[in-house]
Amino acid sequence: MPTNNKRMYDKGMVLAGLVIFVVVVTFPFWYNLGKAAPPPEPVLTEKAKAAEKCVESTEFMKAEHMQLLDVWRDTVVRDAKRAYINPEGKTYMMSLSNTCLDCHDNKADFCDKCHNYASVRPYCWDCHIDNPKETE
């Protein structure tokens, strides 16, 4: 009998391995079966809508807000400077609680929407819980 190319050796083991392979590779496909996840739409409060513009442009805030906050924190804590002047010359107080959360006081509908979607857990909220007004 010449070599039979149709035959698989250790068929059980190989097939079991291939089944595991397919299950692992297709994990994202079957994990999400029957689930719909529309992209998040952060809700602006009336106050934020009325202000029309944030500290910086929307595009800038969308991409850079985390870095802005990081710089703010370091500037306030290390240099004790609290004034932020944006490109239009308007001055803001560098404060997450007093400036950002003043307009965006709806954490669950604004911040958390995208953060949860993108699986980002910023440690802002470790200290700044439920918008406590800072006292100075």
Place this chain on the structure above:
Amino acid sequence: MNRHYMFSLIAVLLLFLIAYVGVAAVGLEVLFGIIIPYAAIVVFTVGFIYRIVGWARSPVPFRIPTTCGQQKSLPIFKQAKIDNPSTKGNVVIRMILEIVLFRSLFRNTKVKVKEGGKLFYGYELWLWLFALAFHYAFATVLVRHLRFFTEPVPQWLQLLENVDSFMQIGLPGVFLSGVVLLAAVTLLFLRRVLLPQIRYISLANDYFPLVLIFGIAFTGILMRYFIKVDVVGAKELAYGLVSFHPTIPEGIGAVFYVHVFFVSVLLAYFPFSKLMHLGGIFMSPTRNLPTNTREVRHVNPWSYPVKVHTYEEYEDEFREKMVEAELPVDKELPPEPEEPEADETSEEKE
């Protein structure tokens, strides 16, 4: 200059340009964001299975014991149970350690002539270390990307992200795995370029995956820390793919599509390249067979059944004639004592 790595560098540069120009100038977001990724995952899965089945059809009738310890022998000799396993259970342990710790690579040695003409053999562990760093970093990066493909993001994935970014460097927090991956792949590439002996045996198919993975890690880090790609849009696209509702969100930027195109190329290239060691490691006869060459007789299963005529059969056929010709026989004619002779006489009488 070396045509092998120049070829790989140029190939990856071309791939970059194809995707970048294709999206930024021509507007082929659907091609690079939906069609090519789907095609790549199909090619990867089917190709992977095809290669494994191909290997499974190759018979391995005999043990190939490249062992590193005492084989099972008389009770007075202590067997190296993991390095020279004789049971399936010990083989499983050897396989797990091989896959998780790269023990074969750990045994990598170097030879050099020391001052005074003494020959020196020693461990060469850098490759093992970088290979380990590279594989674990790549695995972590790969698993971390599931955050783009799952909603809600599973708890264990969030835990992995927390561990990976526990240094809390900058914002967005630096994922250590990404940095390690980029560093390790760079070192593995430079190793092939700078060491003359390794460069001599390296071909384009050794450089290409390294350069491509460098490109993937580079574009990924670029998007996360520097150009700040719209992460919600990226997830919308990725999630759309796995939930079979593909969409092209506005304004993710061409670099994102370059990243996706690089990954698609890597996936499609995977089954036809050295990268198949991911599946091949499980099929390695030197690792996955117990060394029981002394305990069990291994018969070649594809031995052609040759039609033989043994001496015993030959003698059976010609015994009477051989006896008549007074040739020696192994087995004498069946004793024909009284009865047959009696028969013959009776026949004569008739």
